[in-house]
Amino acid sequence: MDENGNVIYSERKLPDKKAEEVEFLGVPAVTPEDARRRLEAVTDKPDTPREDRESRQTAATESAERLKANRETARQNLRAPEAAARVKEDSGEFLDDAQRRARIEQTRKDIKSSCGG
Numbered sequence: 001m002d003e004n005g006n007v008i009y010s011e012r013k014l015p016d017k018k019a020e021e022v023e024f025l026g027v028p029a030v031t032p033e034d035a036r037r038r039l040e041a042v043t044d045k046p047d048t049p050r051e052d053r054e055s056r057q058t059a060a061t062e063s064a065e066r067l068k069a070n071r072e073t074a075r076q077n078l079r080a081p082e083a084a085a086r087v088k089e090d091s092g093e094f095l096d097d098a099q100r101r102a103r104i105e106q107t108r109k110d111i112k113s114s115c116g117g
Helices: 032-041 050-083 096-114
Strands: none
Touching: 032 050, 050 096
16 A cells, blocks of 8 residues: 555565565456345344344345445456556466456456446
């Protein structure tokens, strides 16, 4: 982070700065409709025992939290190639401009389809 608290993405570690490697894990294939159906499936029903309702509510909350975290991860994965002039693959090879643009476009599509934009 810089002195203003902004996250810095770089190919190299900056001197005397904390750094961590970020791995792109992809975007989960959960559409907003799927998440809504899952949430509705675990909401209160009059004939459901209290413990079961609480368990379902906990599961729904955890699922919503995972979806939110995945959404943020996907957006962070988009920021790096958008901001960097060069993007390095795990293999050590750099993407050319066309590959970088394709990665950005695919990540945007993944975000839109999985996270609702």
